[in-house]
Amino acid sequence: MTVAVKDLSQDRQKQMIASHYARLSRAGQEGRKVVYTFVPGNLTELLNNLGLLPVLPEINALQSGMRGKTGEYIQVAEKAGHSEDVCTYVKADIGMLKSGNLGPTGEPLPRPDLLLLSYTGCFTFLKWFELLKREYDCPVVMLHVPYQGDGQITPAMRKYVSDQLRDVVIPALETLAGRKVDYDxxxxxxxxxxxxxxxxxxxxxxxxxxxxxxxxxxxxxxxxxxxxxxxxxxxxxxxxxxxxxxxxxxxxxxxxxxxxxxxxxxxxxxxxxxxxxxxxxxxxxxxxxxxxxxxxxxxxxxxxxxxxxxxxxxxxxxxxxxxxxxxxxxxxxxxxxxxxxxxxxxxxxxxxxxxxxxxxxxxxxxxxxxxxxxxxxxxxxxxxxxxxxxxxxxxxxxxxxxxxxxxxxxxxxxxxxxxxxx
Amino acid sequence: MSLETLESAPATGALAELVAHATRLYEDLELKGVRDWKAQDPSRRAIGFLPVYVPREVIHAANALPVGIMGGGDQIEIVRGDSYFQSYICHLPRSVIELAVSGRLAALDGLVFPSICDVIRNLSGMFKVLLPDRWVHYLDLPQNFDRESGGRFYRHEMATIAKGVSALTGVEVTNERLSASISLYNENRRALAQLQQMRVASPWQVPATEYYLLLRASYVLPPQEHTDLIRRYMQLSAASGRVEQDNIRVMVRGAFCEQPPLGLLRTLERAGCYLVDDDLVLGARFIPQPIAQDGDPWQALVDAFLYHTLPTASKYDVQASKEADLVQSVKEVRADGVLLMAPSFCDPALLDQPMLAHALEKAGIPFTSFKYAEDTGQFQVIREQAGTFADAIKLWGTT
Known part of the structure; x- marks a missing residue:
């Protein structure tokens, strides 16, 4: 082994993430809208296009895990009635929410203005946002992403998703942002x-x-x-x-x-x-x-x-x-x-x-x-x-x-x- | 210990024979009945399906028998199934794999795995690997309930199933054949609705185990045969002279996929609970009202799914109304309380439970919750819990 030295890319990433959390912490003051969504099937380009700020609950959970917080958060959720059998990302998130919703910078994360449920590759996502809907009382937009059950993406599957994007997801995001998507x-x-x-x-x-x-x-x-x-x-x-x-x-x-x-x-x-x-x-x-x-x-x-x-x-x-x-x-x-x-x-x-x-x-x-x-x-x-x-x-x-x-x-x-x- | 531990009087005579017939169907894990049905006509095929819901009409219209696969319950020893799953995965897929690798599903020419959770979803892929010569289809039920997008996608999914089954039977699913199948299943829906009404009105005439066995029979019998079975049961049970016991009326939620063993249902009744509503074998009554029979039958199936299916944990709660729906159902069936009973490690049911529990608390409806597995063999703890729940309601009207 040689001595660990931080690469420039590591520093660059650290700055990028810090700037994102800084934007989130200023979201309320600056009147920027916040959208909670998931990593798989995220629609980051669309959110950025409309000036919306994404928060990813799985990332919150894993960061809480790395900071040694999730043991406590999970117990908070279990005491509130969540089963010991279910996804600990969900329980860490619920526990974090009930403990002040402090993000990795130690500042509270902003509440969501909308939950963008991109239901991609994980059934629990669906239940997770049903639970968060009850906690935050904000709108939810569902994007149902079909599974590749037969090992392929068929034209019908593609049309189903793109139709939902055009007819459901984008209009909801535009309403929230107060402006239209700039397609260029x-x-x-x-x-x-x-x-x-x-x-x-x-x-x-x-x-x-x-x-x-x-x-x-x-x-x-x-x-x-x-x-x-x-x-x-x-x-x-x-x-x-x-x-x-x-x-x-x-x-x-x-x-x-x-x-x-x-x-x-x-x-x-x-x-x-x-x-x-x-x-x-x-x-x-x-x-x-x-x-x-x-x-x-x-x-x-x-x-x-x-x-x-x-x-x-x-x-x-x-x-x-x-x-x-x-x-x-x-x-x-x-x-x-x-x-x-x-x-x-x-x-x-x-x-x-x-x-x-x-x-x-x-x-x-x-x-x-x-x-x-x-x-x-x-x-x-x-x-x-x-x-x-x-x-x-x-x-x-x-x-x-x-x-x-x-x-x-x-x-x-x-x-x-x-x-x-x- | 409960104040009253009487269950409904056992069936006798013709009623006992009918119940025994339903029991034999329930215990027929080798699918001998399905093999016999197929033997009557070489062109017949049988298509298995997993919980919760598939449009059985489409399979039936292609001249195949839809056969519900609900696991092995407490009837089989899991020899190989456990080696496919970690300890924290629910029990149902273990016994389904056991049934498959032991050859008990050989009568099935294909299988449909509807979208309900990640375990059943991945099980579809496991079947593709384990049974490469069998037609296996993952049915992605839409979670978007708009007619133009989710509806169109669902129609395409049904057409894929029709094509797959027709390739096995050689029978095309025409509009006429599909309409005829809808008509047969609508008769079945009417009969099941009448049975449910009878149960709500006089639950002592429809003991939980018998009701359950009748539901399970719908997963192996052709629809007309099952409709006849229900109607005959209702006549016989109404005339059986069973008398009401001092039991409370309970509703069960959370048991829509992995099923509890019969002994557990019997235990609940012995503990002083009449089951007046539940979500067991939910696929048999997921669309409780008859489907429209005028116009395009495919669109009728689409609309029935989008607009007339029951709320359940595997279905996206678009209107965030599951709490209100639950409370309303409790009132409609005049339940004294609710048993939130879910299989261990069942993500949909257990993730739903805090929301349902909160709604019941808010509405002042007594409830208790426990977990089970399809092969649960010890019922004493559950009997104590259900008995205490029943006693508290009898004594104080609340828990």
Whole structure:
């Protein structure tokens, strides 16, 4: 390991996020309207086009998790009658709301003027906003995004989503904003989205290089930050990804491994593909269990939840509504199970992975239901070792460090042994 | 311990025979009845469907039998199903997988998985992997209830199902055939509505277990046969001389997908609760009123889904009216209280529960909540809870 040094791109992202939260904190004074929405299927270009400010409850929950707040928030929600069985993102959000709704800057987040329910790849979203509707008593706009049950986006599906955008979502957003969508500007925004997506894909695919200059899971969640949240379609995002790409290129040229919290990983021992979201309450500890063993995640499905770009999709500025529809329907958790298996299999081959690992989180049935079949199928198809660990998104009660570490160590030994036999 | 623990008198004579027939259908996890039905005509096909709702008329009009797959209940041992799911996933998909991998679903030529939650959604993909030769379709029911967008999309979804089933049967779903199927299912709706009225008026004549078995029968019988079964049951039960017990009247909410075992329903009655309304086997009465029979039958099915389906947790609550709907239903069936009983790890039901509980509290309607699984085998705790709930209402009119 070498000493950890912050890259310019990290600083840039930090500034971008800080400026977003500053805008949110001034929203009331400046009369700006606030829209709560979700990461998968987000319509950031439209919101920005109309001067609306997005707040993403999953991001609030995961940030609360990283700050060690969610244990308390979840208990607040459970005391208010929310079941111990259900999504902890929801309970962390409800608990945060009932505890003053303090954001990561320590200031209260503004209340929503509208809940934009982009129902993409997760049934819980629907219930989540039904619950928030009761808490905030504000309008909800539903965008039903059909699931790729048969592994494809049909013209009828595309029309259904784009019709809803045109007839339901955009009119509601325009009413809230008090102005019309500027379609010329929207095209420009979508062109910017595509540019940033191009660079993001380059960054993620840099992990095909040996040694991988990035960790596509633990590092990857930082790389996806701007484009998955409130910056897609902005020059900020374009510049961030250009900067990130340059830095990764430099790392690759110098033969460096990925950056970790303890510096650059000096020896890449294992190349792993990971399926499933990370744990946020013990994120650093979880990450250390990997880089401590010399394991680098070369591809992950979680970095595709807010948009799947490495199969060629880019936002198309010439077809604004259809392209937003395709974006929504193409998010990872909106793929059917056979397609998810195919994608992971492709990652294992394309990224020359030694094995794959599933982090199965209790909270997220959208990811988790069926993962044991994914495990079997991938082992059968690739012959690589599969590992399975269980944790949760933001409930610290479900992160058993000793147990997970033990399993990971055994798993890496298994990969090693299998590699030695090959 | 409840003050009164009497359940309705057991059925006797012809009524007992009818109930025994319904019980055999319920216990027929091998789908022998479906195989027999298919054997009568080689062109017949059977299409399984998962909870909650599919437009059975479309499947029927293609000359196939819609067969509801409600899991294995407490009747099968899960040998392989558990190895497909983590401990925090509900029980239903385990037993459905068990039924599939053990060959018990071999009589089904295809399966439809309606959108209800992420588990059933992903289960559709698992079936595509596990049974690659079987026709498997994920039915994306619209959550947009506008006729021009959600309605058009739903019509397309139904056409996809019609095409898929017709490819198996060789029978095209014409407007005439679809209208005829709607007519048969409308008769069934009328019969089920009458049965529900009878239950509300005199619940001692329609014990919960018998009502439930009749509903389950609708998932394996052709519609006309099931309609006849209900009507005969009503005649026999009305003449059976069963007498009213000192039970409270309760409504059940939360049991629309994974079903409780029969023993649990029996336990509730023994604890002093008449079930006067519930959401068990909800798909059988999701559209409670007859569907329009004049005009375009496809559009009639669309409109019935968009405008006349019951509220439930898997359906987006556009008007934010689920609380008012619940309170209104309690009044309509004159329920003394509500049992919020949901399967463990059921996201839709459990995420809904705080909203329903709040509404009941606000309206001053007594309620209690508990969880179950389809294979729950110990009922003592639930009996104590339901019994205490019933006693409190009998004694004080509230909990």
């Amino acid at each position: 500007l929207l095209s420009e925004q979508l062109a910017l989205s595509a540019r940033a997506e191009e660079d993001l894909v380059w960054v993620l695919e840099s992990a095909k290089h040996r040694p991988s200059p990035i960790d596509a899971y633990f590092g990857g969640v930082y790389y996806i930050g701007p484009i998955f949240t409130s910056f897609r379609g902005t020059t900020d995002a374009v510049e961030y990804y250009q900067l990130l790409r340059q830095e990764i290129q430099q790392r690759m040229d110098q033969g460096l491994g990925p950056v970790t919290p303890e510096g650059t990983l000096s020896q890449e021992k294992f190349r792993i593909v990971v399926e499933g979201p990370p744990n946020w309450t013990s994120f650093r500890e979880f990450w250390r269990m990997f880089y401590g063993e010399g394991a680098v995640v070369v591809a992950s499905s979680y970095t595709k939840v807010g948009g799947l770009y490495d199969r060629g999709f880019r936002h198309d500025p010439t077809q604004p509504l259809d392209t937003l529809a395709d974006y929504c329907m193409g998010c990872y958790t909106n793929l059917n199970l056979p397609d998810r298996i195919n994608l992971l299999e492709k990652y294992i081959h394309d990224y020359s992975a030694d094995g794959f690992l599933i982090n199965s989180v209790k909270s997220c049935n959208s990811f988790s239901a069926g993962q044991l079949l994914i495990l079997r199928e991938l082992e059968k198809r690739t012959g690589r070792s599969g590992g399975f660990i269980e944790s949760d998104l933001v409930d610290p009660r479900y992160f058993s460090a000793a147990n997970i570490k033990n399993r990971l160590e055994s798993y890496f030994q298994m990969v090693d042994a299998k590699r030695a036999r090959a």
